[in-house]
Amino acid sequence: MKQALIIEVSPRGAESASREVTEALSARLEARFPEARFVRRDLANDTLPHLDIGALKAISSKDPLEAEANKQSAVLSDKLTEELLASDLLVIATPMWNFGIPSLLKAWIDLVVRPGRTFNYAKEGVVGLARNKKAILVLASGGVFTEGPWKAWDFVEPYLRTVLGFIGIEDVQTVRVQGTNMPAHAKSAVPNAVAAVEALSL
Ligand SMILES: Cc1cc2nc3c(=O)[nH]c(=O)nc-3n(C[C@H](O)[C@H](O)[C@H](O)COP(=O)(O)O)c2cc1C
Numbered sequence: 790m791k792q793a794l795i796i797e798v799s800p801r802g803a804e805s806a807s808r809e810v811t812e813a814l815s816a817r818l819e820a821r822f823p824e825a826r827f828v829r830r831d832l833a834n835d836t837l838p839h840l841d842i843g844a845l846k847a848i849s850s851k852d853p854l855e856a857e858a859n860k861q862s863a864v865l866s867d868k869l870t871e872e873l874l875a876s877d878l879l880v881i882a883t884p885m886w887n888f889g890i891p892s893l894l895k896a897w898i899d900l901v902v903r904p905g906r907t908f909n910y911a912k913e914g915v916v917g918l919a920r921n922k923k924a925i926l927v928l929a930s931g932g933v934f935t936e937g938p939w940k941a942w943d944f945v946e947p948y949l950r951t952v953l954g955f956i957g958i959e960d961v962q963t964v965r966v967q968g969t970n971m972p973a974h975a976k977s978a979v980p981n982a983v984a985a986v987e988a989l990s991l
Contacts, residue, residue: 792826793818794876798883798894799929800833806966807929810982811882814927814964814989818878821991828872830897837865837896848903866900873901874919879958881949882927885934889944898952907956917957924953924961925989927982931970962989 795815799805819827840848843862850856873879883894890898901907907919926949934943950961966982968974 790822790825790877792828792876793822793878793880794828794830794872795880796830796832796882796894796897798832798881798891800893801884805884805929806969806979806982807882807884807927809979810927810929810964810966810986811880813983814880814882814925814986817986817989818880818991828876830869830872832893832897836893837869837900839896840866840899844900848906866903869897870901870903870906873907877922879922879924879953880927881924883929883945885928885930885943885945888942890948902952902956915955917955919956919958922958922960924958926961926963927966928963929966929969929978931968933968933971933974935965935967964989 795811797808797811799807802808815827818825838844841862843859844866846855847859847861847863848856848866850859881894883890904910907917909916909918926946928945930943930945932939934940934946946963953959953961964982964985966978969978
C-alpha cells in the first residue's frame with residue numbers, strides 16, 4: 790500500500806469514540822505498512838464548503854467551455870478527488886447523527902463523487918473509476934444497529950456502501966462502535982471495536 794486516506798468527522802475531540810478507535814486502527818496500519826503515506830483529513834476542524842453554482846458548473850456542466858470558465862471554483866474538489874484517487878485505502882470514521890451521516894462528511898462526498906473523475910456514465914449504467922481500493926468504515930452510534938429493532942433505521946452503512954460502490958470501491962469492511970449512549974453497551978463499545986480492528990484483514 791502506497792497511501793491511505795483517513796477521514797475523521799466527529800467534532801468531539803478526545804471524547805470521540807470513533808476517533809479513539811481510529812487511533813488504534815491507524816497504529817495497526819502504520820505498523821503493517823511502514824512505507825505508506827498517511828493522509829489525514831479532519832472534517833470537523835477543517836470544514837469543507839457545500840457545492841455552489843460555480844463548482845457545480847465546473848464539475849458537471851456538459852458544456853466544456855462552461856466547465857472551463859468555472860474551473861477555479863473546483864480547485865478544492867480537484868484536490869480532494871486527486872487525494873482519493875491516489876489512495877489505496879480509504880478510512881472513514883464517522884458518528885451517526887440523526888440516523889445518517891453528518892453533513893460535514895456529506896460535503897466531502899459531494900466534492901469527490903464526480904462524473905468523469907470518480908465515475909462515468911456508460912451504456913450499461915454507471916462505471917466506478919476509483920478502482921483497486923479498499924475502504925474501512927468506523928461507525929459510531931449511540932444505539933445498536935447491527936441487530937434488534939433499530940436495524941432498519943441505519944442509513945449510515947447502507948448509504949456509505951452505496952456511494953462507495955457507485956465510484957468503484959466494493960471492498961469495504963466495517964467496524965462498529967455502537968451503543969455508546971446505552972447503559973448496557975457504553976463501557977464495552979470502544980473495547981469491542983478495538984478488538985474488531987485487530988481482527989480486520991489488512
Ligand atoms: C447531533 C447528534 C445526533 C445523533 N443522532 C444519533 C442517532 O440518530 N442515532 C444514534 O444511535 N446515536 C445518535 N447520536 C449519538 C452518537 O452517534 C454517539 O454519541 C457516537 O458515539 C458519536 O460518535 P463520536 O463519539 O465519535 O463523536 C447523535 C449524537 C449527536 C451529537
